[in-house]
Amino acid sequence: MMQLFYSPTSPYVRKVVIVAMHLGVNDKIERLASAASPVVRDRNIAKFNPLTKVPSARTDDGLNLFDSRVICEYIDSVCNGGLFPVAGRARWVALMQQALGDGLLDAALLARYETAVRPEALRWKDWTDGQISKIVDCMNEIELQVPSLGVDKFTIGEITIACALGYLDFRYENMQWRDSYPKAAAWFAKFSDAHDFMAATVPPKG
Numbered sequence: 001m002m003q004l005f006y007s008p009t010s011p012y013v014r015k016v017v018i019v020a021m022h023l024g025v026n027d028k029i030e031r032l033a034s035a036a037s038p039v040v041r042d043r044n045i046a047k048f049n050p051l052t053k054v055p056s057a058r059t060d061d062g063l064n065l066f067d068s069r070v071i072c073e074y075i076d077s078v079c080n081g082g083l084f085p086v087a088g089r090a091r092w093v094a095l096m097q098q099a100l101g102d103g104l105l106d107a108a109l110l111a112r113y114e115t116a117v118r119p120e121a122l123r124w125k126d127w128t129d130g131q132i133s134k135i136v137d138c139m140n141e142i143e144l145q146v147p148s149l150g151v152d153k154f155t156i157g158e159i160t161i162a163c164a165l166g167y168l169d170f171r172y173e174n175m176q177w178r179d180s181y182p183k184a185a186a187w188f189a190k191f192s193d194a195h196d197f198m199a200a201t202v203p204p205k206g
């Protein structure tokens with residue numbers, strides 16, 4: 001189906017892998033190793049995506065696809081998967097939930113790059129604090145939206161929010177988000193128990 005620049009720790013790649021697993025085409029994706037970084041850029045990825053980010057894909061019929069939103073929708077469309085409702089309120093809710101999860105991830109990744117990538121002398125605390133406050137506001141919104149999140153029935157919205165919560169567990173363990181967001185915690189536990197793709201894609205520690 002496609003070649004995919006892949007990283008086991010990227011929450012955006014996790015979205016793609018979950019979609020592929022759920023729709024039964026995971027073995028049709030050839031994984032290409034990547035070392036994506038905003039500073040030391042992996043020029044191999046540029047063959048597929050000028051932004052040199054993961055996930056980036058090339059389909060068997062020669063399309064270069066990025067980012068995770070586009071790749072997920074491509075897989076869903078080829079498989080007729082129904083993870084992207086085609087029209088009406090259901091579509092806008094699913095896309096908004098995806099944007100909420102992706103937005104949380106964008107802020108979490110920017111804040112992480114501040115400590116993981118930027119030299120200490122060049123750091124600016126206000127910037128990091130701004131990103132962390134976006135994570136908090138997104139979590140407040142997710143907590144409010146829990147009644148609209150499905151467990152057995154789900155779309156790209158639930159998948160993305162699950163990847164976002166999983167990323168907080170992976171990189172922001174100290175945040176202990178479950179203490180402040182009990183409804184999101186209960187939904188995440190049910191969603192993770194209900195779907196093998198969640199345990200199968202937990203990012204490796206270390």
Ligand SMILES: N[C@@H](CCC(=O)N[C@@H](CS)C(=O)NCC(=O)O)C(=O)O
Pocket residue numbers: 009010011012036037038039051052053054055067068069102109
């Ligand atoms: N909006 C993109 C975000 C992808 C992204 O930021 N991926 C990170 C890894 S988790 C990356 O490749 N970072 C390298 C960079 O920023 O240059 C998506 O949804 O795929």
